[in-house]
Each structure stands twice: as C-alpha cells, then as structure tokens.
C-alpha cells in the first residue's frame with residue numbers, strides 16, 4: 001500500500017485563500033518521485049500536509065493515506081509515531097533542523113531513544129554510528145561528538161538524513177534537500193538518497209524546482225502549478241514528451257536528462273498567480289504560449305491516458 005494524496009485542497013481557516021486547490025500524488029515503497037514547480041506552486045504545503053505539519057491557520061481537505069492509515073485521523077501518540085516510523089522529513093536548511101547546542105550524535109540518539117526507550121546508552125550510540133555509516137558520514141565515531149557548527153553544510157544534511165532514518169520509516173519526504181548546498185555536494189546527497197531508497201526500500205518524495213535534480217534522481221514526476229497538479233508521468237516520458245505547456249516551459253531552459261549545469265527555474269514569461277487571485281478558465285492561461293479562447297473561459301479537463309495525466313484543454 002502506497003503513500004497516497006488525493007483531491008488535496010489546502011485553504012486558510014477563513015476560506016479566503018486556497019494555496020493548494022487540487023493536488024494528488026502516489027509514492028510506492030522503494031520508489032523515487034519528484035514533485036516539481038515554482039515556489040508558490042503549493043508543493044511544500046502538500047508535503048507538510050502529509051505529516052500534518054501545516055501552519056495553524058491552514059486546513060487540508062481530501063484524502064491522504066499512508067499504507068492503511070488515514071493521516072487526517074491521526075492524533076497524539078499515533079501521530080508522533082507516524083511521523084518517525086511511517087513518514088519522516090528532510091528540510092532544505094540542515095542548520096535550521098539541528099540544535100546548535102547539542103552534539104549531533106546526541107540529537108540522532110534522542111530520536112532513537114524516543115521510540116526505543118528500552119535501549120541502553122551504549123546500544124543507542126551503536127545505532128547512531130550505524131545510521132551515520134548509512135548516511136556516509138566519514139569517521140562516525142568521531143563525528144557523533146561534533147556540534148553542528150563543526151560540520152560542513154553537506155555533512156549537516158547527512159546528519160539530518162541519518163536522523164530521518166532513525167526509526168526506519170517507509171517513506172521520506174525531502175523538501176529541496178540540496179538547494180542550500182554546493183553544487184558538488186548536491187550530487188552526492190542525491191546519490192545517498194538514491195542508495196537509501198534502494199537498499200532500505202524507502203519511498204522518497206523529493207520536492208524541487210530544479211529539473212536537473214529531477215532528471216538525476218526520480219523515476220516519476222508530478223508537476224504543480226498554482227495549487228494544481230497539472231502533469232504526471234514517468235520522468236522518461238515527461239522529459240521526452242511533456243504534455244502540459246508549463247512543463248514544456250520548465251524543460252526548455254533546463255539541462256537535458258544527462259546534462260550537468262544546475263540552473264534555477266527557467267524564466268517562463270509572467271509569474272505564478274497569487275493564491276487569492278481569481279483567474280478564469282485555465283490557471284496557466286495568462287502565461288501559456290499556445291492558449292486558445294476556451295482556455296480563458298473554461299477550466300481545463302483532467303485527462304488520463306496510459307498512466308499519464310495532464311490538465312489542459314489542448315493536450
């Protein structure tokens with residue numbers, strides 16, 4: 001049973017703003033999936049809603065299930081367990097995820113102790129070292145005693161990855177995990193996540209605005225625009241034959257599947273609408289190079305064909 005998001009809508013409690021209007025995605029165990037879009041597309045909120053970590057003023061509707069669990073119904077101890085054992089998360093800035101005053105080994109140890117209070121101090125340390133090895137942290141025996149500021153950005157992110165794996169989760173959500181890192185470190189972190197996914201059969205949902213990262217990492221892709229999932233398919237299919245004009249725009253200015261150069265999101269003319277902006281018809285029409293008159297009037301139909309999805313009148 002996969003991690004599944006269906007008909008997700010996220011709005012402010014007063015109902016005035018709806019940053020996520022209709023999003024969906026599925027991640028199977030051991031699968032590497034990318035969720036892509038410009039900032040403001042709703043991808044991070046979608047991720048946070050999977051862990052019930054949305055800011056107080058937002059509410060989510062729809063269906064989110066992980067294996068047989070209805071995420072919306074989880075509370076208290078069940079939710080706490082869920083956040084480590086079912087789905088864990090890695091954030092963009094490792095410095096913000098770590099406590100600067102506590103040795104990194106202890107921080108990872110805390111996560112283990114939380115869930116395995118029966119383990120002795122020695123057993124916990126052994127487990128931390130094991131996790132540091134999995135995260136390819138060199139000299140783990142030494143590094144467990146380091147404070148975050150002793151470590152490079154890449155090493156800090158590896159500690160966060162070790163922490164995310166502390167309770168053997170089935171799924172890991174990584175929100176722009178390499179954006180704050182050097183280009184040379186980026187590839188290595190992606191390699192590590194790939195290895196973990198394969199070895200531990202962990203499903204990984206990688207959130208990124210970078211098509212180069214998608215090409216390097218994922219097998220499946222979901223593209224979001226203005227709170228909607230607008231395209232879905234395998235990375236191979238979508239890169240060789242994008243259906244949605246937005247995806248096409250993203251790819252046009254991006255490196256090819258094998259290409260190296262890392263770039264920010266390309267400049268598609270115009271900008272993503274504000275969450276409270278009312279746009280008639282297709283939300284992409286003000287920026288779409290191939291729009292027709294119907295696009296300004298009618299919301300596009302959701303089309304599924306051979307496992308691919310597109311939200312567009314013309315494709």
Ligand code: SF4
Nearest residue numbers: 282285288295312313
């Ligand atoms: Fe462009 Fe029309 Fe398709 Fe929207 S529905 S993406 S405006 S062609």
Ligand code: MG
Nearest residue numbers: 039043044175
């Ligand atoms: Mg974000």
